[in-house]
Amino acid sequence: xxxxxxxxxxxxxxxxxxxxxxxxxxxxxxxxxxxxxxxxxxxxxxxxxxxxxxxxxxxxxxxxxxxxxxxxxxxxxxxxxxxxxxxxxxxxxxxxxxxxxxxxxxxxxxxxxxxxxxxxxxxxxxxxxxxxxxxxxxxxxxxxxxxxxxxxxxxxxxxxxxxxxxxxxxxxxx
Numbered sequence: 001x002x003x004x005x006x007x008x009x010x011x012x013x014x015x016x017x018x019x020x021x022x023x024x025x026x027x028x029x030x031x032x033x034x035x036x037x038x039x040x041x042x043x044x045x046x047x048x049x050x051x052x053x054x055x056x057x058x059x060x061x062x063x064x065x066x067x068x069x070x071x072x073x074x075x076x077x078x079x080x081x082x083x084x085x086x087x088x089x090x091x092x093x094x095x096x097x098x099x100x101x102x103x104x105x106x107x108x109x110x111x112x113x114x115x116x117x118x119x120x121x122x123x124x125x126x127x128x129x130x131x132x133x134x135x136x137x138x139x140x141x142x143x144x145x146x147x148x149x150x151x152x153x154x155x156x157x158x159x160x161x162x163x164x165x166x167x168x169x170x171x172x173x174x
Contacts, residue, residue: 073113073143073170073171073172074141074169074171074172075171076114076171078141079102079116079169079171081141082139082141082169083100083102083118083169085139085140085142086136086139086142086167087100089132089135089138089139090122090135093124093128093135094124094128095122095123095124095128095129095132096123097120098121098122098123099119099120099121100118100119101118101119101120102116102118103116103117103119105171113170113171113172114170114172115168115169115170116168116169116170116171117167117168117169118166118167118168118169119164119165120163120164120165120166121163121164121165122162122165123154123160123161123163124160124161124163125159125160125161126161129151129161129163133146142170144167144168144169144170145167146165146166146168147166147167148164148166149163149164149165150163151163151164
């Protein structure tokens with residue numbers, strides 16, 4: 001059988017077509033199936049994340065209601081009692097307060113509360129600081145939030161921290 005140009009072209013085209021069908025069947029199609037399956041998994045995970053986000057928002061609202069019913073905002077005359085409460089909490093956990101400076105009380109127009117920023121400097125270990133920050137939620141005489149936190153390790157002792165902290169103490173706006 002003599003190979004003419006036409007037959008050679010048909011054979012080459014057929015071989016290329018067979019190779020392309022093989023690549024599609026053995027490589028491309030399984031990859032597409034995997035992509036479709038991964039897309040389904042992602043949509044399922046997105047649904048779960050959305051549901052979790054909704055549950056977190058509802059839980060946050062419930063916790064705020066509980067905090068509001070448990071605590072009342074303190075008045076300006078009780079500031080020293082509240083500061084004393086959280087310094088005692090810190091000292092009992094090993095925190096060494098080197099400076100506590102209350103700043104000017106801020107009140108937004110029409111707000112139901114005022115905010116007293118308190119700058120603190122303290123020395124502690126990582127664990128003592130973590131326990132102290134976690135215990136701020138359990139204070140009974142005041143409601144405080146951490147506004148600013150700056151930690152540096154002590155040059156002499158690596159396990160010790162020098163911490164600058166600003167907390168906002170919320171006061172009754174009345």
